[in-house]
Amino acid sequence: MIIKGGNVFLDSRFVKRDLFISGEKIVSSSSGEVIDASGKYVVPGLVDMHVHFRDFGEEHKEDWRSGSEAALAGGITTVFDMPNNKVPITSKKLLDQKRDKVSSKALVDFELYISVNNSNVDEINENKIKFVKLYYGHTTGDNKVDDAGDIFKRISKDIVIVVHAEDNRVMEENRKKFDVSEKRYHSLVRDNKAEYTAVKDLIGFAERYGNKLHITHVSCKESAEMIKNAKKRGVKVTCDTCPHYLFLDDSLYDKIGNRAKVNPALKSGEDREALWKYLNDGTIDCVCSDHAPHTLEEKNRDYENCPSGFPGVETTLPLMLTAVNEGKIKLEDFIPKMTTAPAKIFGLERKGQLKEGFDADVVIIDLNKEGAISGNKLQTKVKWSPFEGMKTQGSSVRVIITDKVY
Ligand code: NCD
Ligand code: ZN
Numbered sequence: 001m002i003i004k005g006g007n008v009f010l011d012s013r014f015v016k017r018d019l020f021i022s023g024e025k026i027v028s029s030s031s032g033e034v035i036d037a038s039g040k041y042v043v044p045g046l047v048d049m050h051v052h053f054r055d056f057g058e059e060h061k062e063d064w065r066s067g068s069e070a071a072l073a074g075g076i077t078t079v080f081d082m083p084n085n086k087v088p089i090t091s092k093k094l095l096d097q098k099r100d101k102v103s104s105k106a107l108v109d110f111e112l113y114i115s116v117n118n119s120n121v122d123e124i125n126e127n128k129i130k131f132v133k134l135y136y137g138h139t140t141g142d143n144k145v146d147d148a149g150d151i152f153k154r155i156s157k158d159i160v161i162v163v164h165a166e167d168n169r170v171m172e173e174n175r176k177k178f179d180v181s182e183k184r185y186h187s188l189v190r191d192n193k194a195e196y197t198a199v200k201d202l203i204g205f206a207e208r209y210g211n212k213l214h215i216t217h218v219s220c221k222e223s224a225e226m227i228k229n230a231k232k233r234g235v236k237v238t239c240d241t242c243p244h245y246l247f248l249d250d251s252l253y254d255k256i257g258n259r260a261k262v263n264p265a266l267k268s269g270e271d272r273e274a275l276w277k278y279l280n281d282g283t284i285d286c287v288c289s290d291h292a293p294h295t296l297e298e299k300n301r302d303y304e305n306c307p308s309g310f311p312g313v314e315t316t317l318p319l320m321l322t323a324v325n326e327g328k329i330k331l332e333d334f335i336p337k338m339t340t341a342p343a344k345i346f347g348l349e350r351k352g353q354l355k356e357g358f359d360a361d362v363v364i365i366d367l368n369k370e371g372a373i374s375g376n377k378l379q380t381k382v383k384w385s386p387f388e389g390m391k392t393q394g395s396s397v398r399v400i401i402t403d404k405v406y
Contacts, residue, residue: 006037021360024402028356037364044352045077045361046338050288057086062293062381068107070379072406074314075396077108077361083115090115092127118146121154136198137166152205160212165198187250190265196222203230215239217290219264221274228283238345240286243319258306259299287337289316293382311380321394364398
């Protein structure tokens with residue numbers, strides 16, 4: 001296959017050239033089917049390092065086929081699936097079973113997280129696991145951790161600890177202060193302090209014990225500032241944020257009520273704007289979707305019974321490209337946040353670049369293609385989006401994954 005005449009992303013910039021694919025690899029020359037990419041941008045298949053593709057008793061929300069289709073629709077060719085399944089993935093055995101079941105349904109490449117807790121650290125160390133998920137604050141699913149410091153101390157130092165950072169004690173205090181009838185209750189309970197208190201403690205652990213720490217879905221300015229400073233001190237910390245923290249804020253409750261519930265909670269407009277600054281100055285390494293589908297029926301329930309989470313795997317790229325068109329970030333600065341950066345953090349040796357020998361995961365982007373986000377048109381099983389009605393400019397038009405073209 002030859003992808004002809006596009007602007008190809010190579011060594012952090014775009015160059016006009018042809019790209020050759022043979023079998024499952026990028027090669028230096030080939031013949032065969034020609035795909036015209038003139039006027040388009042040719043980038044590595046995107047890596048979304050935080051999704052929840054459900055299945056296993058929650059297939060009414062999503063399964064690995066619908067999740068994959070949604071990912072492909074959004075230019076994503078590799079996903080990292082979270083371990084908060086109905087039966088949480090807390091052992092090597094459960095991880096292997098999940099991998100077996102998922103393999104036959106997945107249309108995209110994938111990695112699976114194991115959930116770390118105080119009792120499975122030794123098993124994780126013994127099984128040469130490369131990365132784990134740590135639920136520092138309580139969220140959807142059964143994933144309690146008693147003593148995070150103990151985990152940081154005992155876990156192998158080459159394991160990347162991906163953390164959901166919200167402090168349960170701060171949230172408990174806030175629950176006493178506010179009434180559940182408040183429209184923005186969820187954001188009042190899961191406030192900036194809930195997140196940055198956790199971030200502070202986690203950075204402290206990583207600094208003391210020398211771990212590789214990755215804070216996922218950073219949602220507020222204080223957390224980002226702490227991470228920036230920790231990086232300066234040489235702490236091995238990386239982080240990501242998601243489109244809902246970059247494009248939405250706590251004014252969303254006025255529009256869609258409880259449906260705006262997500263963990264961490266949406267923050268203020270000021271936080272939203274600040275995150276763009278930290279994305280551009282390199283503090284925020286990656287962008288991911290935290291695709292966490294729940295049905296509209298579930299999301300329309302009253303506060304206590306409404307689950308937290310938004311679908312987002314297929315809206316991430318069009319939204320980010322819209323931001324590129326609006327001048328909020330350069331295309332060559334955004335692309336690494338879903339390609340080279342996650343590949344480097346998680347040690348994916350064949351992903352994230354279009355160099356010879358890398359996997360032939362390629363996305364062709366049309367920066368001009370206009371659209372509007374509409375839940376009905378999405379591939380995810382839950383036909384709604386918190387970004388409903390937003391106009392977009394830019395999307396993937398072709399996805400090639402190991403010589404299949406979508
Ligand atoms: C996630 C879910 O629904 O699984 N929900 C969410 O609000 N993000 C859990 C999580 O990632 O915290
Ligand atoms: Zn999540």
